[in-house]
Amino acid sequence: MAGVGRxxxxxxxxxxxxxxxxxxxxxxxxxVGGVQVLGIEDGFSWLIKGQTEHVTHLTTDSISRIHFWxxxxxxxxxxxxxxxxEYLDAVVRSLKSLGIDKLVTIGGDDTAxxxxxxxxxxxxxxxxxxxxxxxxxxxDLPPHVDTxxxxxxxxVGVEIVKxxxxxxxxxxxxxxxxxMGRKAGHLALGIGKSASATLTLIPEEFPxxxxxRAIVDTLIGAMMKRRAQGRADGVAVLAEGLLLKLDQxxxxxxxxxGLDEHGNPRLAEVSFAEIVADAxxxxxxxxxxxxxxxxxxxxxxxxxxxxxxPLDMEYSRDLGYCAAKYLLSGGKGVMVSLQGGNFxxxxxxxxxxxxxxxxxxRMVDMRSTRYAIARRYMIRxxxxxxxxxxEKDLASYARAAGLTAAEFRDRFEYLVQWxxxxxxxRDPDGNPLG
Numbered sequence: 403m404a405g406v407g408r409x410x411x412x413x414x415x416x417x418x419x420x421x422x423x424x425x426x427x428x429x430x431x432x433x434v435g436g437v438q439v440l441g442i443e444d445g446f447s448w449l450i451k452g453q454t455e456h457v458t459h460l461t462t463d464s465i466s467r468i469h470f471w472x473x474x475x476x477x478x479x480x481x482x483x484x485x486x487x488e489y490l491d492a493v494v495r496s497l498k499s500l501g502i503d504k505l506v507t508i509g510g511d512d513t514a515x516x517x518x519x520x521x522x523x524x525x526x527x528x529x530x531x532x533x534x535x536x537x538x539x540x541x542d543l544p545p546h547v548d549t550x551x552x553x554x555x556x557x558v559g560v561e562i563v564k565x566x567x568x569x570x571x572x573x574x575x576x577x578x579x580x581x582m583g584r585k586a587g588h589l590a591l592g593i594g595k596s597a598s599a600t601l602t603l604i605p606e607e608f609p610x611x612x613x614x615r616a617i618v619d620t621l622i623g624a625m626m627k628r629r630a631q632g633r634a635d636g637v638a639v640l641a642e643g644l645l646l647k648l649d650q651x652x653x654x655x656x657x658x659x660g661l662d663e664h665g666n667p668r669l670a671e672v673s674f675a676e677i678v679a680d681a682x683x684x685x686x687x688x689x690x691x692x693x694x695x696x697x698x699x700x701x702x703x704x705x706x707x708x709x710x711x712p713l714d715m716e717y718s719r720d721l722g723y724c725a726a727k728y729l730l731s732g733g734k735g736v737m738v739s740l741q742g743g744n745f746x747x748x749x750x751x752x753x754x755x756x757x758x759x760x761x762x763x764r765m766v767d768m769r770s771t772r773y774a775i776a777r778r779y780m781i782r783x784x785x786x787x788x789x790x791x792x793e794k795d796l797a798s799y800a801r802a803a804g805l806t807a808a809e810f811r812d813r814f815e816y817l818v819q820w821x822x823x824x825x826x827x828r829d830p831d832g833n834p835l836g
Contacts, residue, residue, distance in 0.1 A: 406503070407437060407501060407502070407503035407504060408437055408440055408500065408502045408503065408504070409428075409429075409432040409437050409438070409439045409440070409502065409505070409506065409729065410439075410440050410441075410442050410497060410500065410502035410504070410505045411425055411428055411429065411439065411440070411441050411442065411476065411506045411508070412441075412445060412449075412476070412505065412507055412508070413445060413474045413476050413477070413478040413507075413508045413513075414445045414478060414479070414480070414481075414507065414508070414509035414510075414512065414513030414516060415445075415480060415509040415510045415512055415513050415536070416478070416480075416510070416537075417472070417473055417474055417478060417706040417707045418535045418536060418549075418550065418551030418706060419472050419537075419550075419554035419555060419705075419706070419707070419709065419710035419714050420550040420551045420554065420710040420714040420715065420717065420718030421473070421474040421478075421508060421535060421551075421718070422469055422470075422471045422473065423468070423469035423550075423710060423715050423722065424506075424508050424533050424535070424550070424718045424719070424721055424722035425441065425460070425465060425468065425474070425475060425508070425722065426465040426466065426469045426722065427469070427718070427719040427721075427723045428506050428533075428725055428726040429465050429726075430466070430723075431722070431723050432726045432730065433460075433461065433462050435730040437504070437730070439459070439460040439461075440457045440458070440500060440502060441457060441458045441459075441460045441475070441476045442456070443456040443458060443476050443477055444456060444476075444478070444481075445477070445478050445479035445480070445481050446479065446481040446482070446483045446493055447479040447481035448496075449483070449492065449493040449497070450483050450492050451492065452496055453496070454496050454499055454500050457500065458476070469710075469715050469718070469719055470709060470710075470715070471709060472706075472707040472708050472709045473707040478509075480512070482512065482516070483516050483520070484515060484519050490519055490520070491523065493520060494520060494524045494527075494528065497524070498524075498527060498528070502528065503527065503529065504528070504529050504531075504729040504730070505517075505520065505528055505529070505531070506533060506722070506725045506729065507531070507532045507533070508532075508533045508535050509532070509533075509534075509535050510534070510535060510536035510538065510540075510541065510549075511536070511540065511541055511760075511761040511762075511763060513532070514761045515761045517532040517737075518532075518735075518750040518753065521734065521735045528734075529729050529732075529733065529735070530735060531725040531728050531729050531733070531734065531737075532736070532737045533550075533721045533722065533737075534549045534721075534738070534739065535550055535551060536549045536551065536552070537549075537551045537552055537554075537555035537589055537705055537706060538552075538585070538586060538588060539586070539588035539589060539764070540583070540584075540585055540586040540588060540763050540764050540765070541737075541762075541763075541764060542748075542752075542762035542763070542764050543739055543741075543748075543764060545764075545770070547740070550710075550717050550718045551706075551710070551714060551718075552588070553714055554705075554710045554713075554714045555582075555589060555705035555706065556589065556592040556593055556596060557708075557711060558704060558705045558708045559581060559589065559592075559593035559597075560593055560597045562579070562699075562704065563579060563593055563594070563597040563637060563639060563701075564597050567597065567598075567599065570635040570636060571633075571635045573635070573695070574634045574635050574695070575634075575635055575694070575697060576625065576635060576636050576638070576696045576697070577637045577638070577696075577697050577698075578675050578679050578682070578696060578698050578699070579599075579637060579638070579639050579640070579675065579701050580639075580640045580641070580674045580675040580678075580700050580701065580702075581593055581594075581639055581640070581641060581701045581702070582642055582702050582705065582706075583604075583605075583642055583643045584642065584646070585605070585643050585763050585765070586604075586605070586606065586641075586763060586765045587602075587603075587604025587605055587606055587607075587643060587766050588764075589641070590602055590639050590640060590641035590642075591604055591641070591766055591773070591776060593701070594639035595775075595776040595779070598779065599636075599638065599639045600624060600628065600636035600637050600781050600782075601620075601621075601624050601639075601780040601781060601782045602638070602641075602776065603638065603639070603640045603641065603644060604643070604644070604766055605643040605647050606765050606766045608644070608647060609820065610647050611648065611649040612644065612648055613648075613652070614648055614649075614652050614677075614681055617640075617644060617678060617681075619814055620783070621638055621682050622682060622686065622690075622803075622814075623782060623783040623799075624636065624638065624782040625686075625694070626799050626802040626803045626810075627781055627782065627783060627787070627799050627802075628781050629802040630795070630798040630801070630802040634694065636781070640674070640675070640678065642674055642702075644674070645672075645677075673700055675698035675699055675700050678698070679697070679698040682696060683696055690803055690805075691804065717740065720740055721738050721739075724738050725738045728745075728747060733747065735749060736748055736749055736750065737750065737753060768822050769822060769823075773822070774822065774824075774825035775825070777821075777822065783799075783814055783817055783818065784818065784821060785821050787818075788815050788818060
């Protein structure tokens with residue numbers, strides 16, 4: 403009910419462009435509804451300790467223009483209240499002691515899981531609404547609905563890759579650029595396709611577990627095909643989630659990989675780009691007697707706190723408004739979404755994956771037209787390259803590698819087993835064309 407209790411706003415997980423827009427819009431709507439709004443600082447890191455002094459009163463005057471800014475005025479953390487039952491109990495007690503009976507959580511799949519559990523433990527005492535935030539774009543929303551921050555992150559990433567492409571061509575070198583995306587390849591594919599990078603590799607296209615050799619061979623095959631076409635340069639965009647698909651033995655051999663508070667590997671603490679670049683250099687040197695210049699680049703923190711684009715500003719403010727109004731109107735226990743320009747609440751129980759018991763993750767649809775077009779424009783070995791009609795081209799790739807056509811086939815043809823079926827366009831009656 404409007405005018406009763408207090409509303410809390412908390413941010414969890416990594417930053418994303420648009421967080422401040424959500425905070426500002428939710429706080430203004432709460433103030434208009436007659437409730438005090440408290441911003442909880444540093445995520446759940448203080449609440450799990452029962453400390454309630456790290457809050458700030460959010461007023462219209464203090465937050466009316468923060469939607470222009472990147473980052474989070476409340477800061478954020480990966481503190482995980484669901485790690486221990488006593489942490490979760492401490493959070494609920496802390497919220498109650500602050501007089502908060504409405505809570506807006508802003509975050510990705512881990513924060514969504516926390517929101518669900520706060521609602522479960524608090525029951526009728528606290529109404530929780532979650533705003534989906536992640537530049538990974540991997541929360542369980544319809545395919546046409548992005549998470550806020552994704553589009554801004556993609557724009558910044560495209561600018562970086564565009565500049566790398568110019569440098570690669572100017573200096574006749576290759577760049578291996580790794581983009582964020584712990585589980586899904588949406589951001590890497592969005593950046594690579596928009597920038598028209600030489601090729602993009604995402605976890606969805608490979609088997610599980612994934613041998614590192616498959617990544618190495620895919621990249622080497624692309625480099626040889628590119629060389630046969632007269633170019634000694636290129637940019638490959640890789641999703642960091644490929645790292646998590648590696649065979650457990652290979653993964654265990656990577657130094658410095660720790661876990662965060664949610665049990666996820668700290669991908670930012672190791673350079674997957676460097677690991678891949680080193681493996682490709684070694685294979686090229688030892689097996690092909692070639693020493694091209696390969697530069698590795700991690701694209702990550704440059705994207706997360708960028709000022710949001712107008713699209714993300716508007717989108718994020720709409721989400722914040724809807725979250726606050728929903729709670730003020732008596733709603734609870736939902737993830738807030740906008741679909742086709744309209745508010746659609748998604749109940750928490752629909753977010754749980756029955757197989758894992760955790761929040762569902764949206765992966766790239768490998769059968770979609772969008773992915774098929776992206777794949778077709780990449781320069782990489784394809785099924786067609788190994789067909790009889792392509793013998794002349796295959797021979798040129800083999801020469802670039804210093805191999806016979808038969809040797810090249812034996813070395814690289816296995817890669818096409820994971821290539822999706824060709825894109826088939828259909829007429830309005832559903833009949834295939836061509």
